[in-house]
Amino acid sequence: xxxxxxxxxxxxxxxxxxIRYAVWLYFRFTPSLRDVEYLLAxxxxxxxxxxxxxxxxxxxxxxxxxxxxxxxxxxxxxxxxRAENSHFPVRRRERKxxxxxx
Numbered sequence: 001x002x003x004x005x006x007x008x009x010x011x012x013x014x015x016x017x018x019i020r021y022a023v024w025l026y027f028r029f030t031p032s033l034r035d036v037e038y039l040l041a042x043x044x045x046x047x048x049x050x051x052x053x054x055x056x057x058x059x060x061x062x063x064x065x066x067x068x069x070x071x072x073x074x075x076x077x078x079x080x081x082r083a084e085n086s087h088f089p090v091r092r093r094e095r096k097x098x099x100x101x102x
Contacts (some may be wrong), residue, residue, distance in 0.1 A: 007062055012055075018045055020054050023063050026056050 009016040018040070023034050033049035033056075040047050 007059060014045070014051075018047070019059060020063060022047060023056050023059050024053050026052060026082065027060060045077060 007016070009019060012019065020042060022036055022068075025031065025039060026033070031039075033052050033082060036052050037049045040052075
């Protein structure tokens with residue numbers, strides 16, 4: 001199991017939330033570094049693509065390990081499943097009714 005000690009964001013220009021968001025964007029949606037720079041600029045954060053690259057290289061593996069450890073395991077039950085799937089019979093009825101033409 002991976003040791004998930006807290007990440008040290010000391011001596012960085014940007015707050016931890018901005019760094020995590022930039023790294024998450026880069027690895028989750030796989031845009032280019034300049035695309036991440038553009039998305040952050042739209043949110044009012046002036047971070048260069050080089051800074052994003054350095055943060056991704058430095059914090060990417062640790063953030064990915066933390067996400068993998070928190071991921072829902074296949075053997076665990078999802079207790080909200082009944083609430084999430086309660087609308088399916090209604091949708092089935094709606095699809096059947098669409099077949100009838102008046």
